[in-house]
Amino acid sequence: MDPKQEQAIKLLQERGLRVTAQRRAVLHLFLAEPSLHLTAAEVLARIHEHAPEMSRATVYKALDDERKAGLLDEHTDPNGVRLYGLDLEEHDHFICERCGRWYDVPATGRPKPPDCRVNAGKVERVEVFYFGLCNACCASAGSVDRMLT
Numbered sequence: 341m342d343p344k345q346e347q348a349i350k351l352l353q354e355r356g357l358r359v360t361a362q363r364r365a366v367l368h369l370f371l372a373e374p375s376l377h378l379t380a381a382e383v384l385a386r387i388h389e390h391a392p393e394m395s396r397a398t399v400y401k402a403l404d405d406e407r408k409a410g411l412l413d414e415h416t417d418p419n420g421v422r423l424y425g426l427d428l429e430e431h432d433h434f435i436c437e438r439c440g441r442w443y444d445v446p447a448t449g450r451p452k453p454p455d456c457r458v459n460a461g462k463v464e465r466v467e468v469f470y471f472g473l474c475n476a477c478c479a480s481a482g483s484v485d486r487m488l489t
């Protein structure tokens with residue numbers, strides 16, 4: 341069996357989730373491309389490429405179950421779109437302002453909660469978002485520049 345399939349089964353079992361075809365398909369999609377962040381509709385479209393018989397409701401339910409179990413994270417992007425990604429390790433996000441893709445980056449740039457004071461209350465968790473131009477967009481911007489000169 342594909343090692344990513346085995347990993348998906350193991351992760352589901354570790355988190356106490358029954359292994360269903362939908363849960364396995366959803367988790368496998370993210371394990372195969374760990375930096376991927378997709379909307380629920382995009383997840384469904386990708387799964388339908390291989391398993392068109394899976395219903396929208398069961399795939400969406402699998403996404404929600406895996407989010408609750410801490411396998412996936414869910415964020416709302418600046419346009420109000422909800423995105424899901426793998427959440428096996430603590431991470432922050434880099435958002436490309438040209439293509440809108442989200443990338444996971446190591447959570448090394450976070451201030452430690454005890455160091456940061458806010459006047460509204462006690463900080464228990466800090467998340468960092470980076471904005472910029474992703475490597476793929478930088479490469480294509482470079483080629484456009486070359487074409488123009």
Ligand SMILES: [Zn+2]
Nearest residue numbers: 413425426444
């Ligand atoms: Zn993420």
Ligand SMILES: [Zn+2]
Nearest residue numbers: 436439474477
């Ligand atoms: Zn980009």
